[in-house]
Amino acid sequence: MHVFKNPTWLNQFSYPYKTFEEIPASVFDTINQDLMRVQSTEPLVSIIIAAWNEEINILHCLASLSKTKTSIPFEIIVVNNNSTDNTQQVLDKLKVKNLFQKIQGCGPARQLGSENAKGKYILLADADCYYPTCWVDEMMKVLQRPGVVCVYGRYSFIPEPGFQRWKLFLMEKLKDIIADIRHLKRPYLNAYGISMGYVKEYGLKVGYVKYxxxxxxxxxxxDLMQFGKVVQVRSDRARAWTRPRTLQKDGSLSNAFRKRIIVEIKRFNKLLTPLPPHDTKTSLND
Incomplete structure (x- = not known):
C-alpha cells in the first residue's frame, strides 16, 4: 500500500494538457503504438469504458491500459455517452473501438458496449481512472474460477490539495473494512464500474437499467447473483487509481468521511441480511 505518496507508475501518465487542442500528435502516436500492441482481434475479454465529457481523462485512462501486461487477449471499447466536449475527437485519434450512446447514463452506455463486445468476459473501467499493468490478469484470475459470475476490485485516491495521501490511505482502509462487511450478505453494494467484471452471457441476460x-x-x-458467486479481488497491486472528485463534492475530506460514516451506521443492520429479490430496473436507491 502507498501510505504517503502515489505509486511511481502513475508518473508516466501525468500529462499537463487541459484541452484536446493542447495534445501533441506525438502523444497520440505513442499511445496508439501500445494500444495496437496489446489489443486482439479475437479477444477473450472486452474492457468497456463509459465516457461523458472526459476529453483529457480518457487519454490518461487509455494510456494506462495500453501498458497492460497479460497473455489474455483483450479489446477496449469506449462508449461516448452523449458528450458535449471533445471526447469524441480524442477517441477518433486513438486506436480503440468507440461507440456513441445518446441515452444519458452509465447503464445505457455499458449496455451498448456489452452488446457490441466480442469477449466472453467483460471488465468495466472508468474513464477518469488509471489502471496498473497487472489489472487484467488479477481480475481475470478470480473471474475465471468455477462458479464465479461477477467480481469487483479495490481502488485508491490520488492526492490533491486538501486531500493528503496519508489521510486518503486511512479512508481507504476503512472503506476496505466496510466492503468486507457488506460482502457477507450484500456484495453488490461493493460492485462499482471503476473495477468490475462479469461473464458476458449472464450480463446480457439480465441487462443494465436503460436510464x-x-x-x-x-x-x-x-441480478447476476442468481447465476453464481460474486467475489472480491483483494489484490492491492490491482487497485485502480482515481482523483478524489467524488470526495471534493463534499467540500473537504473530513466532510466526506463524516458523511460516509453516517450512511454506513444508518444501514448497518441491513448489511447483516440479504436483500430480497426485487425488480432492479424500477427500484429506488435506498
Missing amino acids: NIRGDDGRLCF
Missing part, C-alpha cells in the same frame, strides 16, 4: 441513475453497476451485480 440515468446511480448504481447501475450494483444493480447488474445483484
Whole structure:
C-alpha cells in the first residue's frame, strides 16, 4: 500500500494538457503504438469504458491500459455517452473501438458496449481512472474460477490539495473494512464500474437499467447473483487509481468521511441480511 505518496507508475501518465487542442500528435502516436500492441482481434475479454465529457481523462485512462501486461487477449471499447466536449475527437485519434450512446447514463452506455463486445468476459473501467499493468490478469484470475459470475476490485485516491495521501490511505482502509462487511450478505453494494467484471452471457441476460441513475453497476451485480458467486479481488497491486472528485463534492475530506460514516451506521443492520429479490430496473436507491 502507498501510505504517503502515489505509486511511481502513475508518473508516466501525468500529462499537463487541459484541452484536446493542447495534445501533441506525438502523444497520440505513442499511445496508439501500445494500444495496437496489446489489443486482439479475437479477444477473450472486452474492457468497456463509459465516457461523458472526459476529453483529457480518457487519454490518461487509455494510456494506462495500453501498458497492460497479460497473455489474455483483450479489446477496449469506449462508449461516448452523449458528450458535449471533445471526447469524441480524442477517441477518433486513438486506436480503440468507440461507440456513441445518446441515452444519458452509465447503464445505457455499458449496455451498448456489452452488446457490441466480442469477449466472453467483460471488465468495466472508468474513464477518469488509471489502471496498473497487472489489472487484467488479477481480475481475470478470480473471474475465471468455477462458479464465479461477477467480481469487483479495490481502488485508491490520488492526492490533491486538501486531500493528503496519508489521510486518503486511512479512508481507504476503512472503506476496505466496510466492503468486507457488506460482502457477507450484500456484495453488490461493493460492485462499482471503476473495477468490475462479469461473464458476458449472464450480463446480457439480465441487462443494465436503460436510464440515468446511480448504481447501475450494483444493480447488474445483484441480478447476476442468481447465476453464481460474486467475489472480491483483494489484490492491492490491482487497485485502480482515481482523483478524489467524488470526495471534493463534499467540500473537504473530513466532510466526506463524516458523511460516509453516517450512511454506513444508518444501514448497518441491513448489511447483516440479504436483500430480497426485487425488480432492479424500477427500484429506488435506498
